[in-house]
Amino acid sequence: MLKPGSLGWRPPGLETYYGGMMDKKKKFLGILFDCCNVYRRVYINKEKNAYEGNCPLCQREVRVLIGSEGTSSRFFTAR
Numbered sequence: 001m002l003k004p005g006s007l008g009w010r011p012p013g014l015e016t017y018y019g020g021m022m023d024k025k026k027k028f029l030g031i032l033f034d035c036c037n038v039y040r041r042v043y044i045n046k047e048k049n050a051y052e053g054n055c056p057l058c059q060r061e062v063r064v065l066i067g068s069e070g071t072s073s074r075f076f077t078a079r
């Protein structure tokens, strides 16, 4: 079982899925799309320099650049 706090900050009040996080080959971030208040995972792009995805409801694109400190946080809120 996962230990509380071992995965960093967790958005409060959200149903989140952590099963895939055990597989490090599938790199993704959990994104809270503030536009529609929906949580979704976004995956690393083929250049491996950013996580890219779309809001599942309004299709708004989100990109999280991977920098020297960009991947330390596993969760982001897209605004």
Ligand SMILES: [Zn+2]
Pocket: 033, 035, 036, 037, 055, 056, 057, 058, 059, 060
């Ligand atoms: Zn949206």
